[in-house]
Amino acid sequence: xxxxxxxxxxxxxxxxxxxxxxxxxxxxxxxxxxxxxxxxxxxxxxxxxxxxxxxxxxxxxxxxxxxxxxxxxxxxxxxxxxxxxxxxxxxxxxxxxxxxxxxxxxxxxxxxxxxxxxxxxxxxxxxxxxxxxxxxxxxxxxxxxxxxxxxxxxxxxxxxxxxxxxxxxxxxxxxxxxxxxxxxxxxxxxxxxxxxxxxxxxxxxxxxxxxxxxxxxxxxxxxxxxxxxxxxxxxxxxxxxxxxxxxxxx
Ligand SMILES: Nc1ncnc2c1ncn2[C@@H]1O[C@H](COP(=O)(O)OP(=O)(O)OP(=O)(O)O)[C@@H](O)[C@H]1O
Ligand SMILES: [Mg+2]
Numbered sequence: 001x002x003x004x005x006x007x008x009x010x011x012x013x014x015x016x017x018x019x020x021x022x023x024x025x026x027x028x029x030x031x032x033x034x035x036x037x038x039x040x041x042x043x044x045x046x047x048x049x050x051x052x053x054x055x056x057x058x059x060x061x062x063x064x065x066x067x068x069x070x071x072x073x074x075x076x077x078x079x080x081x082x083x084x085x086x087x088x089x090x091x092x093x094x095x096x097x098x099x100x101x102x103x104x105x106x107x108x109x110x111x112x113x114x115x116x117x118x119x120x121x122x123x124x125x126x127x128x129x130x131x132x133x134x135x136x137x138x139x140x141x142x143x144x145x146x147x148x149x150x151x152x153x154x155x156x157x158x159x160x161x162x163x164x165x166x167x168x169x170x171x172x173x174x175x176x177x178x179x180x181x182x183x184x185x186x187x188x189x190x191x192x193x194x195x196x197x198x199x200x201x202x203x204x205x206x207x208x209x210x211x212x213x214x215x216x217x218x219x220x221x222x223x224x225x226x227x228x229x230x231x232x233x234x235x236x237x238x239x240x241x242x243x244x245x246x247x248x249x250x
Pocket of ligand 1: 046
């Protein structure tokens with residue numbers, strides 16, 4: 001399998017703190033990769049570096065072999081890397097449809113004529129509904145995002161990420177704060193969508209059962225470093241991993 005994402009000696013400090021410390025990550029095309037680790041391990045920072053939201057200190061980020069290190073967010077998005085956020089990042093007053101329409105218009109915008117309102121353009125409508133359909137939000141298209149349940153808001157965020165037609169999605173705690181039923185449904189959705197659309201997933205998650213059930217491989221971060229990496233069965237009983245997690249218990 002080809003490598004879709006690679007980081008080489010990726011490093012980022014905040015003052016004295018090395019939040020991401022010489023990380024070498026290699027993700028295969030089509031893989032579901034979990035990045036796990038205790039609070040403050042550096043997971044979100046790693047996503048911020050890959051998606052261009054934070055400048056790196058040193059190292060390199062390669063996407064399909066191309067150097068994308070320190071490119072601006074919109075260019076990284078154009079390469080096909082989309083992300084969702086640990087803290088939901090939607091426009092609460094806009095409808096579900098409009099939230100998904102924004103990335104669709106920005107992606108195909110050049111071919112549109114702006115005399116017609118975007119939502120009346122068949123191509124835009126079609127694309128927005130395709131995404132809403134795949135994520136199960138079609139019936140809620142005209143509700144304001146703020147009226148959705150927490151679970152639906154997280155799924156809407158995934159829909160927004162999908163509207164960019166990514167080949168790689170970085171999902172930062174996609175089930176955070178969800179009820180167990182919502183969590184199970186979302187996990188199934190992630191699996192289904194990435195299989196159908198051939199999207200590679202790199203995600204962070206605190207719920208170990210989810211991690212072990214859907215990941216192809218797991219990278220364990222602790223204090224900015226990868227301390228273990230492998231298939232779920234290799235990670236579950238890894239001593240360093242258990243120690244890193246137990247060390248967190250007060
Ligand atoms: N912008 C920032 N300025 C200063 N310190 C930061 C900044 N962002 C993150 N940090 C620090 O970097 C470390 C890694 O944080 P990060 O948010 O990446 O961890 P995480 O693994 O995502 O944790 P969590 O599981 O709680 O989401 C933490 O000690 C955090 O306090
Ligand atoms: Mg985080």
